[in-house]
Amino acid sequence: MSPERSPTVLADPTVITFPLGLCGFPEIQRYELNAWGGDGSPYRLMRALEQGGPEFVVVDPALFFEDYEVELDDPDADLIGIAHSEDALVLVIVTLGDPIEDSTANLLGPVVVNTVGGRAVQAVQVSPTLTSRARLFAHRGPLATVGG
Amino acid sequence: MLVLTRRANQSIMIGNDVVVTVLEVKGDQVRIGIKAPRSVTVHREEVYAELARENRAAATTPSAAALERLRELTPREPAG
Numbered sequence: 001m002s003p004e005r006s007p008t009v010l011a012d013p014t015v016i017t018f019p020l021g022l023c024g025f026p027e028i029q030r031y032e033l034n035a036w037g038g039d040g041s042p043y044r045l046m047r048a049l050e051q052g053g054p055e056f057v058v059v060d061p062a063l064f065f066e067d068y069e070v071e072l073d074d075p076d077a078d079l080i081g082i083a084h085s086e087d088a089l090v091l092v093i094v095t096l097g098d099p100i101e102d103s104t105a106n107l108l109g110p111v112v113v114n115t116v117g118g119r120a121v122q123a124v125q126v127s128p129t130l131t132s133r134a135r136l137f138a139h140r141g142p143l144a145t146v147g148g
Numbered sequence: 149m150l151v152l153t154r155r156a157n158q159s160i161m162i163g164n165d166v167v168v169t170v171l172e173v174k175g176d177q178v179r180i181g182i183k184a185p186r187s188v189t190v191h192r193e194e195v196y197a198e199l200a201r202e203n204r205a206a207a208t209t210p211s212a213a214a215l216e217r218l219r220e221l222t223p224r225e226p227a228g
Contacts, residue, residue, distance in 0.1 A: 020189075024200030025207075037219055054207035063223055075189045095206040100217040106206065109199040124191050124199065132202040137221050 010089065015049065016113050016120045019079055023109060023122055028053050031120075033113075044091070046111070058091040058111060064136050070110050072123050080112065080119035089113040095133065104133040 013034045021028050028048045036045040042063050047055040061068050070090050072082065082088055091111045097103040107130045113120040152160055159169040166188060171179040182190050210218075 022203050023196055024203045037215055040224075041219060042222065043215075043218065054203075055209050056203075056206050057208075057210055057218075073189075074186045078187060093203065093206045095202060096208060096210055096214055096218070100214055100221065103218065106199070106202050108195070109202070122199065122203075124189075124195060132198055 010113075010115060014118060016046075016118045018120050018122070020121065022054075022111075023124075025054055033058075043094070046091075046093075057094040057096060059094055059105065059136075061090060061092045061105065061107070061110065064105065065107065065134065068107060070112060070123060071125060071127075072112055072121075076112065076121045076123045080114040080121050081117060082112075082114050083116075087114055087116045089115050094136065101137050103136045105136050106132045107134045108132040 010033065013032045015030060015032050018029050018031065020026060025048075028050055030049040031046045032049055034045045034047065035041065036057070037043045042060050044058050045055060046058050047053070072088070089112070091113065092105040092107060093109070093111065095104045095106065108125055109122045109132060110125070111120055112123045154160065154170045156170055156173055159167050161167055165185050167183040169181040169183070171181050173179075184190060
């Protein structure tokens with residue numbers, strides 16, 4: 001499945017449901033996706049509906065990673081009820097760096113949203129070349145620090 | 149934790165429909181086969197742990213200044 005080339009039109013905000021939660025946050029299932037950053041911004045905020053829950057910056061990976069493709073395995077496809085790949089919205093979670101130039105995207109665990117019905121999954125990828133910390137702004141020199 | 153000793157080509161069953169088979173033991177490596185229904189997700193534990201760690205690192209409420217800088221750096225068109 002290729003990431004959408006143009007942002008899929010979603011109501012704003014949209015509530016999405018992760019039946020299994022996100023890795024590390026299995027108990028938190030409902031998030032609100034909000035446009036973030038003004039006109040033309042590719043970023044969205046994904047905020048847990050639960051009070052005090054986590055909040056993430058997510059982005060369309062196609063803007064940054066030309067060849068990135070997401071594979072959705074059968075259990076994940078069943079879980080979110082994807083019938084047609086064009087119903088899938090692929091987003092990657094951004095870890096903001098300090099400085100911002102060091103920000104990374106999690107290509108190992110993209111978020112796949114079924115735009116029909118709003119069920120979503122963090123779809124763990126098996127490709128050995130994908131990393132959870134891919135630089136968004138790769139041309140700006142090496143990471144100052146590598147965490148993890 | 150339940151601890152079982154198995155040889156190559158022997159299996160254990162988890163519930164009624166998950167079968168874990170030891171395929172080969174070679175030095176300090178073990179090849180394992182897993183037969184499970186479509187609805188069961190199987191991952192290497194370290195991958196799940198890495199994603200959990202990265203999700204925790206990413207969980208943040210970004211500042212307006214961070215957003216502004218992010219927008220400055222972001223390409224307007226798809227990569228390539």
